[in-house]
Amino acid sequence: MKPFKNLSISFYCFVNTLIFIALLAHAARFDIKNNCNITTWAAAMPGGGRQINPGGTWILEVRPNSARGSGYGVAPHTLAEFTLGQFENLDFYDISLVYGFNVPMVFNPTSLKCTGIDCTGDLNGNCPTVLKAPAGCNNPCTVFKTKEYCNAGSADCKATNYSMFLKGGCPAQFGPELCLVVVGRITQVKPGPSNLGLTQQMGGCRIWARIGCSFNVSVHGSCQTSDCGGFLQCQTYGAPPNTLAEYSLRQSHQNIYFYDIFLVDGFNVPIAFSPTSNGCTRGIRCTTDINGQCPTKLRTPRKYYKYPCTVFKTNEYCCNRGSCGSTNFSKIFKNLCPDAYSYPMDDATSTFMCNSGTNYEIVFCP
Structure with missing residues (x-):
């Protein structure tokens, strides 16, 4: 048995x-x-x-x-x-x-x-x-x-x-809960580490935290931030705002992984993204209280930071993901989190790489 x-x-x-x-x-x-x-x-x-x-x-x-x-x-x-x-x-x-x-x-x-x-x-x-x-x-x-x-x-x-x-x-026992999300998979994160196994064949991945989630026995519900259409298992990316940890395997460099922290969809929790093996040591972080310093125009009702495109919906803020540059808003967040993408074309100072086979640690609220 x-x-x-x-x-x-x-x-x-x-x-x-x-x-x-x-x-x-x-x-x-x-x-x-x-x-x-x-x-x-x-x-x-x-x-x-x-x-x-x-x-x-x-x-x-x-x-x-x-x-x-x-x-x-x-x-x-x-x-x-x-x-x-x-x-x-x-x-x-x-x-x-x-x-x-x-x-x-x-x-x-x-x-x-x-x-x-x-x-x-x-x-x-x-x-x-x-x-x-x-x-x-x-x-x-x-x-x-x-x-x-x-x-x-x-x-x-x-x-x-x-x-x-x-x-x-009868509030939630742990207050706002964090849900570690990969499209198609979810793990409820309690204090302490959780392991997530990903294969090279996946090619790339986005990981983010949903906060304040509540699901019924039919696995439907909602989250305060980064909700995936009311589903426990995300099949699409979560609704902004969310702080994203991303990695991708570039097909032109089969043995190199690229990883980054992405603020283009906004910010909900501080995050650290660090290699832990294979001689790769360059960890990246976005641990500043961006929500507390967020301009009033970009705040959600729960005081999370929304990316300017979500608010203004103009090409100036890269809403078409085409050619665009830094703005006064993106400069604010680049100063607060120099390692992170502050707008879609922010590759030069925001993309990092390790050899294939490297393990990583992602910490919410480090």
């Missing part, structure tokens, strides 16, 4: 109900333990429900073809959801407040270095009066039943004051 992954879900009734999940190669086993000092009635779909006395355990076996799991009781309830064996054999999990909130919850993988999520804010105690339920805090759709709050399946569905209250009570 292949090694299995472990996850744990904890319900905090301000006393604990623990659910330990072991995801085996062919099935998922849920060890559901009630550490509350009162009897609880755990529910699962698939799986049904069971009365669990204090200190008791319910072992729930989920068949391998039960690809998705969550609870479907009457709202309000805090949901732990999972989808097993999706693309690239990944499992997806989340905590959902779309049906309201009744108990705080923690959902933790306990192996393979995956990271847990939690919703432990006192939402019941701070619930707006109009949303209060006898044992929880309702989702606005349950109360108002209007499209403004019930349009969950539509791309036009927007955050509201009530959804922001729920999100504020």
Whole structure:
């Protein structure tokens, strides 16, 4: 049998109900333990429900073809959801407040270095009066039943004051998360190094960070910067602004890689791009607080730097990627980050090279 992954879900009734999940190669086993000092009635779909006395355990076996799991009781309830064996054999999990909130919850993988999520804010105690339920805090759709709050399946569905209250009570555990992006691939980056294997046959690559991302179990969502059309796996380049690390294998020089930091699509996070092998030692950096020094005209609502072409849309700022030169704006950013491309024709001082087979380190916020 292949090694299995472990996850744990904890319900905090301000006393604990623990659910330990072991995801085996062919099935998922849920060890559901009630550490509350009162009897609880755990529910699962698939799986049904069971009365669990204090200190008791319910072992729930989920068949391998039960690809998705969550609870479907009457709202309000805090949901732990999972989808097993999706693309690239990944499992997806989340905590959902779309049906309201009744108990705080923690959902933790306990192996393979995956990271847990939690919703432990006192939402019941701070619930707006109009949303209060006898044992929880309702989702606005349950109360108002209007499209403004019930349009969950539509791309036009927007955050509201009530959804922001729920999100504020349970923010992301790590604040704005970074997602390391290569077109067609993505890795969520937590503290510490992550390895990315790329082949010579790829010819070239762009790597950037998406910030403030949130995806559902259907792997759709959005990011504050560099969003890839709402998809977890990028198939195209992210929307500006983003700080880009680029490398390419020039066909006329089969054993030479060219690498650079590119600010032509704007800037969202500081970056360092360094060779780490093969005798190549010229690292490049853009670590100045460009967002803090960005001219007002080029700032996004979240105060990230946008490239002038994105704002002004004229050939003066190289919008046609043809013949163009440096501008007052590009000079500002070249002074702040001398190693980086500040406009598309900035090759002479912004392109660096190493021999084929060199390894590299890319650091966000060095």
